[in-house]
Amino acid sequence: MTKRLLNRKTIIGAVSLLLFVLLFYLYIPNNTGAYTITVWNSALIYFMANIGTAIMLGSCGMVSFASPAFMGLGAYTSVYICMNYGVNPFITMLIGMLVSMLFAVLIGMALMRLNGTFFTFSTVALCQIAYTVYNGWKPVTGGPNGIPRVPQFTAFGWVAKTYFDNYYVLLTIAIIAFVLANRLGKTNFGRAMNSVRDNELVAKTTGINVFRTKVTAFAIAAGFAGIAGACLAHSTHYVVSTYFTYSNATMYIIQVMIGGVYNIVGVFAGTILITMLPEWLRPLQEYIKLVYGVGVILLMIFMPMGIWGLGSDFIKRIKKRYHIKDNVTPIGVLAEDQEVGK
Amino acid sequence: MKKLITLLLAVLIVFGMTACGNGGGGNEGGGAEAETIRIGVVSTFSGNNSGHGEYCKEGAELWKEEVNANGGINGKLVELVYEDNGDTNESYQSAFVKMLSEDNVVAVYSNGFSDQVTMVIPDADTYQIPFLAGNSSQACLNQGSDYYWMIRLSDAIVSPTMANACVDLLNMSKVAILQVNDSYGDGMADFVEEALKARGAEVALRLSFDGDVVQFNSYLAQVEAAGVDGIVGIAHQEQCGPLMMQIDAAEIDVPLMGCSQFATALAIDTAGESADGWYSLADWTNEADTETAQAFVKAYTEKWGRVPDMQSVVCYDAMHILQAAIESIDGEITPAAINEAIYKTNNIVGAMSTYKCDSSNPAYEHCLGQSIFTTQTVNGSGVVIGVAQR
């Protein structure tokens, strides 16, 4: 019985993977213009950063505004090493990620003593500090002028010249990030994070080091943000302090919440939606932000679990309507009953 | 179940997205292209700086009406295409790339911030479409792009003029520079400091503040303590008013010189009496006494019911430069041909200045502006006391 189940799951998985590859690698780039691709590119970059925010929020239950700070750290580290030592961007990107994570561990050790609102506010402060430093430290960050002509992605003689080339690179990195993060929730560390989110007392009495779990989650989030920042710099060929402002942080948080914090696919949907929304709402002209604000409030009120929550409710209803039963594992029923119940 | 939702969402998103993309693209092009000249304007029409976009659009629309009333350029009517660049740098780039790749325009004007312009200059190169910009950062010229054109005077050119005015006109010898710490302010302050030093004036203090700061008292306490005999201010339009008011309230009685933002109607209006006595090196003032300038102000005020801003006039003049360039083309009007024609720009009289492409100094070749006003604010209006040629 289990085998058959696995088969059905595998088939759905394989088909969706195939469709996914077809859609994202072939359909989109061949059916959109350069402009839409730039929008996709920024959505993919935001998505990478948002994975981190979603891990913090959905798994660990902490609202963090810090992702622009770590994006900046990743971006400037990568660009600095890349431009001064001529190292391949793909390698410097990883260095940027590691530097972000290192800083996150150090900062996290201080900030994770704070609970709830105070942690949130301290990340806002962190974001402000980071922006000020990026804007002021001219020798490294280029100050307010930023660093133009950042090297493009290159590998084995291939250079990402156009936005389409960047799209493939970013998509691949985003997929890797997605796969890495998606599995995280099913590990023991993922469960540790969830118990920290839901009930710290339960966490403590089941042997979970709450402090270390939080710091680690913060570092992981910073890692994703660092990669995203480096991608932003290399794909737009430019890095400047105004990429990493507090208002960007609020945008990221909105994207995550609109998508649905529980699931990374939801986060992806939210990111795409919020990034595309201004494009769709363009006919509204100066009322864009008004409609956007009202929309955000309504979404929070009527679907607090975001798009993902809406989607799973919808599927639940369909299953109920057509009497499709979920595969469940009954516990506590006698073995004989189990046979009969089937 | 999770996979099912995933699949559903992915499909929905993708089709929604591409449908939108195609829909947007489908409206453009086609038959209209042959008869009209399409010029793009990328500006901020939503969010915190939407004022810039409004002024810019009003200037452009005024020009379009004038041109089309006279039968267009070379018999072809002009059509303006607008893109809203939103709040972030990324959305600026998207809007700009959309303009270049999908809107079928032959040239683009944009009044984005300096860092945004810096970001998209490579895109203009890639698509080989002339890009006229309303910013004044030397860093943009330094990129050495073929397609980027600066309408105003570059900071590097203005700064010596400002230093001269400070030293000769206002007798400053020990100066405090108050600058906004963004791409515009920082670049400008560097050049001004250099130019002042070259003229033998001492820069005793250089204080920088963020773009959202409106409380300068702690800075002014330092300025006062330093005992300077002159202040140079470089700030955003919205900051100029409070800065002038606070300097007035602090009774710091030294000659004052500001960047072009200090002569804008908005800054003077908000500062009221406190604006009196400020000198400014301004690209534009509504009191400019040239014939074309007065005609522009009159036409603008009649059409829109308010006085123009610098954003309007820069855009208006950029359109005039394009008009002259397109008129000089014999054959087909292509972006490349227009760009070639801009290289031949010679003494075009705009509302703000005359424009000329001067290839004698390669560093400033793409900077078209020729003159800048020295103004003094008297009784709530900027009086032109001189015009400095470059």
Add this chain to the structure above:
Amino acid sequence: MNRPILELIDVNKAFGGVVVAEHVNLKLYPGEIHGLIGPNGAGKTTLLNLISGIYEMDSGRIELNGEDISNMPAYLRARKGIGRTFQMPRFLDKADIEENIRIADDLANPVSFLKSYFGKNDRAYVPRLNELTRIAGFSFNLEDDISSLTFGQRKMLEIIRAILANHKVLLVDEPAAGLNGAEIENEISLLKHAAKNMNMGILLIEHSMDMIMNICSNITVINFGSVIGNGTPDEIAANQDVIEAYLGRSKDA
């Protein structure tokens, strides 16, 4: 009898001026169900919190299997083998039942992060969970939400969770409160199973004297934070101090 699994030696704790534990000594043996009783506000739950490390002691010593754990943080004590349940059952309420069970399994069978990341999602704990749930006399689906269980079932699931975590010591806080008769019967057999078959030492707070007298082999009585009686159920029933503490309280009330 063999060595005590858990030993409290002269434990003291005060909140501000209020003394909640004073010179408390207690021994808990493996396989024993040890009752902890006392009037309301006597400091029973506080004592559990001190043992599990949620509060820090002011002075004294707690030994687990002869090892001093007095200065260990709560999570390390849990890893060493101290488990507990709460008056109001506590779960990860945004997660499903499986996840709630698996955090206990993670503690019982710790694997490295990498192994858990790349390894297969095995459910080795299911047979044992099945067995325990059958003893507890209810059933559920692993994929259900916690909210689909009744209050009594949740209390029992909490005990099951602690058993699955292979704790050596289990601190149970008022397991019978809010449960009906049948449920209490099932719960008692669950606790007895844990003590007998798993050789756990169980420290039980309960107000229902019936249950205490029925299942406990030893009872400790505390009042105002100090131990006023200790012994077998029969000894306690005859202890004059204890009777006074309870009767005195009923007079006030």
Add this chain to the structure above:
Amino acid sequence: MYLQLLIVGIAMGMIYALLSLGIVLLVRAVGVLNFAEGQLFMLGAYVTFCLTYQVGMPLWLMIPIAVVILFLFGVLFMFSIYWPLRKSTWSATIIISCLGASSVISELVKVIWGNNPLVYAPLIKGTVKIGGVNLEYQYLIIIAVCILMIFLIQMLFDKMYVGRIMQAAAQNKYAAGLLGVSATLTVAATYGISAALVGIGGWLVAPLFLVRTGLSDFLLKGFAGMVIGGYGSVKGAVIGSILVGIIESYAVLLTTTYQNAIVFLVLIVFLVIKPDGLIKGKISEKA
């Protein structure tokens, strides 16, 4: 110069205090950090501007009417932003809807009053010299009003029945329900009072910094003041805000480029070292 910087810092701190008083009120009553408080501050400036110049009311009439309008707006805000989400298990939902609300308020203001800053004449023109600093008279008014407000809030919380209920509501919704008072009404009233309070703050700073949407940027400094002062303490919020003003002012001596960073760095250090703040608030749950 050190004395001058001190005075300048205190003056600025008082402005932050106006904002942090409104924030602290909500923190005490509903335990929510309102990320749209800055927009309510700005709205106050616009509403008073409208009543004074566009409607043409005299001051004595304008203030009560403005207070009523802002109070009602606060109540509306509460019912649209806070109330539907009060039972949400994610603290983030309220933060997000506040962020949405801040965008809505800013944009509405722009639609109604346009993009350009507006000028609001000060109540008393001119400056006064204190300790070598020329300060606008407006600062003295701000300080006076600030002290008055602290007094009023203390009265409200400690002496009046409603205030005690509000506090009870913040600490234990269940208990507040038992008191027989509709928790809804108290929370609504708190939002109203907070909006009116902060709005009056906006009116006070308008002559100094113009009537403009950027006024909302003071929010973060107001937060910082409240956090340094002690979460939920009224006196603490004022003292903390003044401290933020002073730190910001003295930071100029060290560096101007990193001024902002210094303020927030001090804040983080403060949070980590002394999580309870200067004055321990009624609701502390930091660590």
